[in-house]
Amino acid sequence: MTNESAHQQHDVDKAGFLLTLRQRGIGDQAVLRAMEQVARATFVPGGASAGAHADQALPIACGQTISQPYVVAYMTERLAVKPHHRVLEIGTGSGYQAAVLAKLAREVVSIERYRTLADQARERLAAGGYGNVEVIFGDGMGGCPDRAPFDRIIVTAAAEEAPPALIEQLTDDGIMIMPRGPHNGPQHIVKLTKRQTPDGVVVDEEKLIAVRFVPLLAGQAREL
């Protein structure tokens, strides 16, 4: 392919990519703009050649996956991020979801339990000019008490229950989005909203779409 036709192909792929998101029901203009601005190809091994604009999940290092763009857009839309928000992500993976959040929020803290993935994502995000993202290598189950509270928390690995530390680190009226369910069984995205009442903290739960995510695992990974 010549350089020019490669560019044209890229534009066609990208237009189709946004059209697919719209057709599947993503309507939030800020989310669509963020999805348009972040070059998914730079977060996928093999770059554009690997079908970065196709609406599918793709493998990354350490046996993990970068989510399907629709699911990234959907979770981001449900998170209802405002420009003044501080957001915590558990499961940095490639850094793609963090980059999309960085376009919408004031600050993003993202935690990854594989050192290799954390290091690569940190480098990529810095190279891409995402100055408001901090990637931390560690176990995200405990959140990030030093930097809490967070207006929004997104977990991009599946667990049966929301880790209590994460609920604790949400602001009042804070929202948390996560895939919930067993490792090899049915999982759903859930939206948890934290509320103060005269009787104490209440967490409302809304069950959303069916999904399939890699598991949320305790502890730092021993492998690199």
Ligand code: SAH
């Ligand atoms: N959001 C990522 C996709 C992540 S896949 C992206 O946009 O590419 C889920 C990631 O969660 C994996 O990289 C996995 O290693 C990580 N993970 C699983 N359990 C974790 C934990 N307890 N703390 C931090 N990261 C975790």
